[in-house]
Amino acid sequence: xxxxxxxxxxxxxxxxxxxxxxxxxxxxxxxxxxxxxxxxxxxxxxxxxxxxxxxxxxxxxxxxxxxxxxxxxxxxxxxxxxxxxxxxxxxxxxxxxxxxxxxxxxxxxxxxxxxxxxxxxxxxxxxxxxxxxxxxxxxxxxxxxxxxxxxxxxxxxxxxxxxxxxxxxxxxxxxxxxxxxxxxxxxxxxxxxxxxxxxxxxxxxxxxxxxxxxxxxxxxxxxxxxxxxxxxxxxxxxxxxxxxxxxxxxxxxxxxxxxxxxxxxxxxxxxxxxxxxxxxxxxxxxxxxxxxxxxxxxxxxxxxxxxxxxxxxxxxxxxxxxxxxxx
Amino acid sequence: xxxxxxxxxxxxxxxxxxxxxxxxxxxxxxxxxxxxxxxxxxxxxxxxxxxxxxxxxxxxxxxxxxxxxxxxxxxxxxxxxxxxxxxxxxxxxxxxxxxxxxxxxxxxxxxxxxxxxxxxxxxxxxxxxxxxxxxxxxxxxxxxxxxxxxxxxxxxxxxxxxxxxxxxxxxxxxxxxxxxxxxxxxxxxxxxxxxxxxxxxxxxxxxxxxxxxxxxxxxxxxxxxxxxxxxxxxxxxxxxxxxxxxxxxxxxxxxxxxxxxxxxxxxxxxxxxxxxxx
Numbered sequence: 001x002x003x004x005x006x007x008x009x010x011x012x013x014x015x016x017x018x019x020x021x022x023x024x025x026x027x028x029x030x031x032x033x034x035x036x037x038x039x040x041x042x043x044x045x046x047x048x049x050x051x052x053x054x055x056x057x058x059x060x061x062x063x064x065x066x067x068x069x070x071x072x073x074x075x076x077x078x079x080x081x082x083x084x085x086x087x088x089x090x091x092x093x094x095x096x097x098x099x100x101x102x103x104x105x106x107x108x109x110x111x112x113x114x115x116x117x118x119x120x121x122x123x124x125x126x127x128x129x130x131x132x133x134x135x136x137x138x139x140x141x142x143x144x145x146x147x148x149x150x151x152x153x154x155x156x157x158x159x160x161x162x163x164x165x166x167x168x169x170x171x172x173x174x175x176x177x178x179x180x181x182x183x184x185x186x187x188x189x190x191x192x193x194x195x196x197x198x199x200x201x202x203x204x205x206x207x208x209x210x211x212x213x214x215x216x217x218x219x220x221x222x223x224x225x226x227x228x229x230x231x232x233x234x235x236x237x238x239x240x241x242x243x244x245x246x247x248x249x250x251x252x253x254x255x256x257x258x259x260x261x262x263x264x265x266x267x268x269x270x271x272x273x274x275x276x277x278x279x280x281x282x283x284x285x286x287x288x289x290x291x292x293x294x295x296x297x298x299x300x301x302x303x304x305x306x307x308x309x310x311x312x313x314x315x316x317x318x319x320x321x322x323x324x325x326x327x
Numbered sequence: 328x329x330x331x332x333x334x335x336x337x338x339x340x341x342x343x344x345x346x347x348x349x350x351x352x353x354x355x356x357x358x359x360x361x362x363x364x365x366x367x368x369x370x371x372x373x374x375x376x377x378x379x380x381x382x383x384x385x386x387x388x389x390x391x392x393x394x395x396x397x398x399x400x401x402x403x404x405x406x407x408x409x410x411x412x413x414x415x416x417x418x419x420x421x422x423x424x425x426x427x428x429x430x431x432x433x434x435x436x437x438x439x440x441x442x443x444x445x446x447x448x449x450x451x452x453x454x455x456x457x458x459x460x461x462x463x464x465x466x467x468x469x470x471x472x473x474x475x476x477x478x479x480x481x482x483x484x485x486x487x488x489x490x491x492x493x494x495x496x497x498x499x500x501x502x503x504x505x506x507x508x509x510x511x512x513x514x515x516x517x518x519x520x521x522x523x524x525x526x527x528x529x530x531x532x533x534x535x536x537x538x539x540x541x542x543x544x545x546x547x548x549x550x551x552x553x554x555x556x557x558x559x560x561x562x563x564x565x566x567x568x569x570x571x572x573x574x575x576x577x578x579x580x581x582x583x584x585x586x587x588x589x590x591x592x593x594x595x596x597x598x599x600x601x602x603x604x605x
Binding site for chain 1: 384385386491492493494521522523524525526527529530533534548549550551552554555556558574578588589590591592593594595596
């Protein structure tokens with residue numbers, strides 16, 4: 001099977017107010033298979049939102065793509081013209097953002113907001129458009145789809161609003177949906193519900209997804225593969241069970257350990273110090289040479305400060321960028 | 328309906344809430360008044376130096392509870408005793424004496440800090456408002472607060488935008504500690520932070536609790552974090568506390584459906600392959 005989206009050696013930088021370039025992504029490569037859910041895990045400043053924006057040409061004006069290419073349906077998305085991108089965006093690749101209350105027009109019925117997405121990419125007549133919109137709503141709302149489509153955003157709950165955004169994203173039957181922290185503002189019960197919607201749609205529509213989050217627990221039982229970003233670099237990537245079950249990179253390991261749990265593990269004690277990762281993922285103070293995680297790493301060696309680790313294959317599909325595994 | 332805390336029974340509770348009711352009225356488009364019961368006969372106690380976690384879905388009344396306890400909203404009914412003193416229906420002047428002792432920390436430190444104020448300005452304001460401290464005292468206290476929350480003295484001159492999310496929340500905690508409060512209300516204080524930073528701030532909160540004897544009301548929808556930090560958990564649903572008890576009991580023998588649902592919804596790292604429910 002060939003990848004539907006192939007990202008090769010992507011480099012993106014932001015121009016700072018002083019005129020210098022701050023690298024946000026340095027050499028990110030991965031392929032997305034049809035119908036696959038790729039979980040992208042990273043903390044703020046790791047470049048995960050920059051990754052989403054660069055794939056569809058929606059980066060802030062001070063961003064510069066300084067290298068690499070993104071192959072999608074025979075086109076390089078990084079070099080596509082604005083017209084070509086407009087054809088792809090929303091129709092072939094769509095985006096879902098974090099804050100559903102900000103992404104929707106406050107004084108327009110949500111049904112109309114989905115209908116406009118359909119209309120933008122279709123030349124069908126009015127009744128066909130309405131019918132198509134109705135079908136899209138029926139896919140994300142199992143009940144009361146009609147009532148909800150006549151509502152305004154403020155009349156809906158956070159979970160319902162997020163479903164409207166999903167409806168917009170799948171309205172034109174895209175092959176890829178990029179979701180940037182789509183459940184971050186929802187409570188856990190609604191979160192689980194929305195993940196269920198994504199899973200169902202993936203099965204039904206054969207959607208491939210890039211699911212961006214900072215919470216590894218969300219990816220468990222949901223993503224097929226996991227890509228861990230740290231300071232703009234891929235720290236680790238592999239099948240979800242492998243990365244979540246037996247992480248190789250010291251960052252991934254430390255991240256998983258820092259999360260409290262409700263399940264009773266032996267030796268787990270409440271109200272005790274959590275094994276936090278010290279420091280911040282500071283972008284400015286990170287070393288110019290060497291591994292970006294080195295200042296916070298508990299397993300660092302002499303070599304880590306001097307040069308950058310190359311990706312090492314632990315198995316056919318599991319890759320870790322760490323000197324621990326280099327021989 | 329009265330639920331008593333089981334921890335520190337022989338101590339006087341720092342906070343005792345009895346049958347607290349908060350009703351909001353709004354007018355519909357047709358002009359008919361509608362009433363919304365945000366808090367429905369809520370009762371609990373918190374002993375000094377302990378943590379009560381209030382968990383529940385969005386809209387269950389958690390934040391209204393916080394606002395009532397911090398004297399930002401007047402409850403419609405019921406009573407709140409803080410150190411044995413009824414504070415639910417105080418005059419504004421009397422409330423001002425209570426407020427420094429009950430401090431709030433909000434979810435998003437980026438929006439709870441004035442973007443044009445330096446770290447020092449942020450820390451100095453509560454002290455200036457009290458009119459009890461000289462300039463030199465304020466500087467000294469500012470520096471020691473920073474140290475207390477693990478920020479370096481160089482940050483004093485910085486603006487919030489120059490701080491990371493974790494540093495900003497540390498600053499918000501330092502500001503809340505400035506007036507030496509007895510009760511800290513943490514309203515989703517960790518939710519907006521990255522997982523690795525959540526652990527750092529949680530550690531800071533636990534350390535402050537053991538060194539200063541702080542009492543926390545920890546409002547969250549993250550049951551796992553609540554279970555780690557708290558002594559007791561109260562589960563809220565539609566404005567009511569449906570279940571309350573020690574952490575172990577809530578986790579092991581949840582009695583209410585709401586609690587069971589919340590427990591089931593906690594994301595966990597499990598090793599089962601993706602399962603599809605149709």
